Amino acid sequence: MPSLSARHIAPFFDGRQNKASRWFSYAGLGIGILLLLCAVQMYININRLVREKSTRSTGYEYISVSKLITNENMGKDNRFTPADVQQLQQQPFLEGAAPLIANQFRVKASAGNIIPFSTDLFIESINEAFIDTVPPGFTWQEGQPDVPVIFSSDFLEMYNIFAPGQDLPQLSEKTVSSVSIMLECYTPGGMQQYKAHIVALSDRINSILVPSSFMHYANKNFGTTAQPNAGRVYIKTKDANSPELLQYLEANQYRINKDRTWLGRSKQLFQAIISTLAGFGVLVIVLAMVLFSFYLQLMIARSKDNLALLLTLGYSPGWIGRTVAKRWVPVYATIVVVSLAITAVLQYGFKMSMPGRAGLSPWIHWSIAVIATGLLAISVMVNYRLVKKMLGRL
Amino acid sequence: MHIELQQVLPVFIEPEKMAASEVWGKLVAIAPGEQVQVIAPSGSGKTSLVHFLYGLRKDYAGKVTYDKKDIRGFNPEDFARYRQQEISVVFQDMRLFTDQTVFDNINIKRVLAPYHPESRITEMANRLGIGSKLGKLSSTCSYGEQQRIAIIRSLMQPFSILLLDEPFSHLDEHNRQIAMTLIAEEAAARQAAIILADLKRIDYFPATRILNL
Known part of the structure; x- marks a missing residue:
């Protein structure tokens, strides 16, 4: 259908009503995408900062581990038995002990x-x-x-x-x-x-x-x-901040210099916060898309007779679905580009607020652009499938 | 395109009507270029037959085939392809977009699979006496005018089968003949078959076969 375009069928859709829900869904989508992109960028930033902090010339860190002396175990032999050492050596996150x-x-x-x-x-x-x-x-x-x-x-x-x-x-x-x-x-x-x-x-x-x-x-x-038995054990690891290592040490009541792992412990906390933010972002995106789908459903319901007649006359439901979905591509693209731009500005500001952090880039990571493009594609695809499915029911 | 009815029986048909019918429960194949008139009194299933042939309803036993393929197995995209290129229809109830102009009602079919240039819409409308109505909303047109809009719309696309369901019921004799002439010319240009369902024999329809429903 080369000469056929959206403008031919646009008058057959009744989209005049319910503008509020459409604009709410746009706003929701924008906020959700922004939250998600910022969360992913912050996740990348934190990983970069941790890597910058922990890089050694050899690529390994050597850390002294001893057993925590508490009031309960004070009188006992709190040294490492050969079995303790062997167990440490077998941990996958350690290069040696x-x-x-x-x-x-x-x-x-x-x-x-x-x-x-x-x-x-x-x-x-x-x-x-x-x-x-x-x-x-x-x-x-x-x-x-x-x-x-x-x-x-x-x-x-x-x-x-x-x-x-x-x-x-x-x-x-x-x-x-x-x-x-x-x-x-x-x-x-x-x-x-x-x-x-x-x-x-x-x-x-x-x-x-x-x-x-x-x-x-x-x-x-x-x-x-x-x-x-040994009073201390030195462990060799690539990442002193790895969550597995920290969990293992804590579970066995092993003590190490906390300064060596603060970043790891903070990283876990940051990651938890960021994951929550990202999850919230995804939730907002889903809600916005649901809201928009309600708008689409309402529009299709209002235009039901016209659409049914278009199908009777020979219009393909796939083509109508694609055309309707494409109609919102510019709107969705604008939302995604604006979210991307805000994320880029925030990242630049973040870098400027942390001078001397060589590992931190003032630019957004390429994966952010990929995620943004992916979200755009998903939004358009969801709309297409929804319209096609609803047309199939007419 | 070849269209065939293989022992098609509407689920609602009474047995005595079936025995007398030359269509229901029989094998009916439409040859290319054939002009078939289906005659039946009110309530004998003319509209049902047109709907079965066009794929709008499936409440029948037997098979309707397009090019030997049972249309029960068609998906909406298959129907869309045939309705764009092979089969066109004038419904008894016209089925126009009441909130659109006469011109848009016709053009929406033309742009789907353009067979004629846009200027032909005006030519045909003038010929059928509705040229002055093109800019008006179709809801403001009389039934007779709406019938002529539906006829012109059906002629905007390529087709090898044209289904006409009492297409002249709201037209006077003079306008019937003008419309029939236009339809016949358009069908001949495409070497298309026509299946016309009506209450009685229409003299100016050059039928090659008459079937009593």
């Missing part, structure tokens, strides 16, 4: 005559893959008199804070490696002395680390057990 094994015997350190300093100490060992700085010399074999140590940068900083007050010299990161430390390990039968030297500083692990081979030997020979 390694226990920090502590000494099971008394250790005392002194810095000899140069720095008159002596203290009881703890030492720990961990799978070397979890240490950020492992120099080639970080090994120990039985009979070796000196023990390489990786020292926490934080501990050095703390030392340098209290050292002046104790008349002790402050140490730079370079000089600390030249300080000789005497490590006294107390055994059931006496004391074994080792020469320790700091081979590296670690930003990641807050501990005094010795090679695993030394810890294993020392715990076996000086302590009570070679395989003690």
